[in-house]
Amino acid sequence: MPIHYPNGNLYAHSAQTPAQPKRATTLYGGRGMTLEDEINNSNAYYLQTGKAVVYKKPIPIQVVRVDYPQRSKAVIREAYYKTPSTTDYNGVYQGYYLDFEAKETKNKASFPLKNFHQHQIDHMRACLLQDGICFVVMRFATLHRLFVYPASPVIAAWDEQIKGGRKSIVLDEIEENGFEIKPQLSPAVPYLDGVDWLIAKKAGTQRGK
Template structure:
């Protein structure tokens, strides 16, 4: 089914762009999105945080009815540009974050972010939110929480004809490495605790 952005351009899923197809990670065979959804469920069940994946409003423009009891959507558009994947609340703090994967070993390409996503994170930072991205280096089996303030710094540098990717060394230095568990598979609240303690998640620029 073709899905389009508000500007009419065809949508490409993360599997078609930077993120890989479902991969086996830690023996579970789930995508990063799957693992984050499972982690969010665990955090809700244990009453540690209330975080959900954001729904994306869709405008359906073509539907086929192969039978009276069945409808098949053939074409749809995003009503508005997507912002980030997840938001919620943790210990009185508003959380807003995105999740990305790359097969690169040395850096994370900034082209995996859209300008409106970075602008959204900056707007949430300006309101005192805790904002970050969860980045997986698939082939290295390494997972990081990286502050949105540092993402914005690299983004602004790229706009000024700087490097178009974030080096792994930069992510290691300024981010927080996450170590997957059985429950939750992506323990990102460990990184959020670090952000709160260091105030990195609440510093814009």
């Protein structure tokens, strides 16, 4: 079923083609699961244990063509995203608004900025202006490493790219400015450890003013 962006362009999904097996990049607690699956399960764990309330954002879709091959069965043939997507997840944790994106790469030395879009950068910038906790859960799939990386250096790298700078964030910078999280059984992606680090940094910055 073709799905289009609001500007009419055809949405090209990044998943493998049907002829190829579904990617199973996870080599952590939930083997065979995607990063999104693991975060969804982690969110369910956090909700059940009363730690945080975080959900994946639904993307409104407008259906424009439906076929009815049978009276009791409808098949959607064409649809459009009503609005561009912002980030993947949002919620609340200890009184803080959380907003974050989940991205992964097979690169070993850097994280490509092409994984982001301008409207996502704009959204993260707006969240920071409202004093929200905004970040990216980054996975280096080949290295089996996960990071919580603050939105601020992502935005700075994006702005520099527009001016002709690097088109990626090198791993050394992510190690220096991010928080590496260690996958475990429950939750599989304990990103709240990184959020605690971000909150501590925020508190330290405010005390230094």
